[in-house]
Each structure stands twice: as C-alpha cells, then as structure tokens.
Amino acid sequence: MPSTEPLESPAPRPAGRLGKALMRLLMKSAAVTAVERLSDSFRLITLEGAALRDLPWIAGQKVQVAMGSAFVARTYTPIDWDSTAGWTRILGYAHGSGPGSAWVRGLKAGDRCEFFGPRSSLDTRRLSGPLAVFGDETSLGLACALYRQDRTRSVACHFEVRDMEECAGAIAQLGLPDAGLTARQDGDTHVLELAATLPALAKAGASFVLTGKAGTIQKLRQSLRQLGVASARVVSKAYWAPGKTGLD
Numbered sequence: 001m002p003s004t005e006p007l008e009s010p011a012p013r014p015a016g017r018l019g020k021a022l023m024r025l026l027m028k029s030a031a032v033t034a035v036e037r038l039s040d041s042f043r044l045i046t047l048e049g050a051a052l053r054d055l056p057w058i059a060g061q062k063v064q065v066a067m068g069s070a071f072v073a074r075t076y077t078p079i080d081w082d083s084t085a086g087w088t089r090i091l092g093y094a095h096g097s098g099p100g101s102a103w104v105r106g107l108k109a110g111d112r113c114e115f116f117g118p119r120s121s122l123d124t125r126r127l128s129g130p131l132a133v134f135g136d137e138t139s140l141g142l143a144c145a146l147y148r149q150d151r152t153r154s155v156a157c158h159f160e161v162r163d164m165e166e167c168a169g170a171i172a173q174l175g176l177p178d179a180g181l182t183a184r185q186d187g188d189t190h191v192l193e194l195a196a197t198l199p200a201l202a203k204a205g206a207s208f209v210l211t212g213k214a215g216t217i218q219k220l221r222q223s224l225r226q227l228g229v230a231s232a233r234v235v236s237k238a239y240w241a242p243g244k245t246g247l248d
C-alpha cells in the first residue's frame with residue numbers, strides 16, 4: 001500500500017535503482033496520451049490507463065507525480081477524471097527550472113507517468129453559495145475542476161500572475177469564465193488589489209477557496225477575518241512557497 005507520508009524529505013534522495021523500483025511497485029502507472037501546449041508555460045496533460053479506472057475522485061483532490069523516482073514527486077490537481085474510461089487531465093505550469101517545471105516542459109504523448117492518487121487535498125463540498133476562487137497559475141486546474149463539477153454554480157476567479165497575456169490565453173482555452181487577473185509586483189503590493197475585491201464577494205455571501213502562494217493565502221485569510229467572514233466559509237491550501245520544494 002502506498003505510504004501516506006510526505007514524499008519529499010528535506011534532502012531528496014537521488015533517483016537510483018531503489019527509487020525506480022519503488023515507483024513501479026507502489027505507484028499507479030498511466031500513459032501520457034496528449035500534451036497540449038496552451039502557451040510557453042502551460043501544458044494540458046491527459047493521462048490514461050487501466051489504473052485510473054474505478055477510482056472515486058472529487059474536484060480539489062491531488063495527484064503526486066513521480067519525477068523519475070518514488071522519492072521525488074510534484075503535486076498537481078486533476079481538472080476532470082473519467083473513472084469509467086480511465087483518464088484524467090491536469091494543467092501543468094512550468095514556472096522555472098525545478099523537476100516539476102522540467103517535467104511539464106519536456107513531457108510528450110507516449111511517455112509514461114507514475115503517480116499517487118487521487119488523494120484528498122481541498123474539499124469544497126461543505127461550502128455554500130457562490131464560490132470565489134483565489135490563486136495563481138497553479139490554481140487554474142483547480143478552478144476548472146470546480147467550475148466543471150457544477151456549471152449552475154457561480155465560480156468567480158481571481159488570479160495573481162506573472163504574465164497577464166499568457167494567463168488570459170490559457171484561461172480562454174480552458175473555457176473558464178469570469179477570471180480577474182492581477183499582475184504580481186515585487187514586494188507583493190498587488191495583494192492589496194486582490195484583497196480589495198473581497199468585501200463585495202463577502203457581502204454577496206460567497207464562500208472562499210484560497211490556493212497558490214502561501215504568503216498570499218495568509219494575507220487574504222487575514223483580510224477575510226477582518227471582514228468578519230466565518231472560517232466555515234473559507235478553505236485554503238498552499239500550493240507553493242518561496243524557498244520550499246515539492247509541497248503536497
């Protein structure tokens with residue numbers, strides 16, 4: 001049975017024969033059947049195979065993809081999951097040169113992919129009312145999953161991003177409606193801009209889903225507290241933090 005321990009240790013072990021053997025033994029294996037290049041940094045990735053069949057999946061769950069070894073993984077959010085046919089899709093964002101970014105950039109149809117999951121991560125099922133989703137490039141997949149799971153529900157998205165044009169293009173191709181984009185600024189001054197959208201959403205009875213950069217989540221949570229939004233109306237999950245690797 002797969003371990004429930006975090007996959008990353010502070011000093012990841014190199015991908016040796018043991019890591020590869022464990023990967024084959026413990027993880028699910030899928031074929032990469034499509035890699036759609038939405039932009040320089042975004043890839044819409046389809047994984048397919050018998051191991052993806054008959055699995056319960058809910059929007060917000062994660063998969064942990066092996067980066068060549070069971071000891072090094074990076075985490076992604078399925079957009080959808082067809083457990084009858086046996087396929088899922090994730091949206092990979094390559095922000096830099098870490099193993100995850102290299103994997104996203106280098107992946108092609110015909111490759112294999114080993115992963116753990118789907119596993120619980122963020123559960124929005126108890127949230128009522130319209131959803132307000134805050135995040136960044138890494139949150140687009142989650143936003144799609146939430147939007148697709150119930151198209152009658154209002155899902156308003158606000159993303160802090162490095163490249164507004166690139167993200168707007170990716171969002172359009174994904175068919176995500178209603179996304180506000182804010183350009184990242186040095187010193188995070190743009191977070192005030194994001195926070196300025198909160199009072200109207202809070203007044204409208206929205207529930208809040210906060211993902212992406214840890215520091216931004218913290219600031220938005222604080223603003224929501226100051227607005228008197230009950231913690232039962234907020235769920236959050238840090239997807240990355242400066243200086244940390246492989247959060248899950």
Ligand SMILES: Cc1cc2nc3c(=O)[nH]c(=O)nc-3n(C[C@H](O)[C@H](O)[C@H](O)COP(=O)(O)OP(=O)(O)OC[C@H]3O[C@@H](n4cnc5c(N)ncnc54)[C@H](O)[C@@H]3O)c2cc1C
Nearest residue numbers: 075076077093095098099100101138141240242243244246
């Ligand atoms: C539950 C969960 C779900 C996730 N879902 C998705 C998803 O669907 N799609 C997706 O693309 N990512 C997703 N992520 C984020 C992704 O796992 C991280 O961005 C991951 O760190 C990227 O791996 P890396 O090897 O490129 O960088 P790492 O080696 O992990 O990080 C190196 C350094 O890069 C910086 N960094 C990391 N991520 C980012 C970033 N996004 N932007 C700017 N700087 C960064 C940090 O300073 C970090 O120390 C998710 C993360 C979690 C925890």
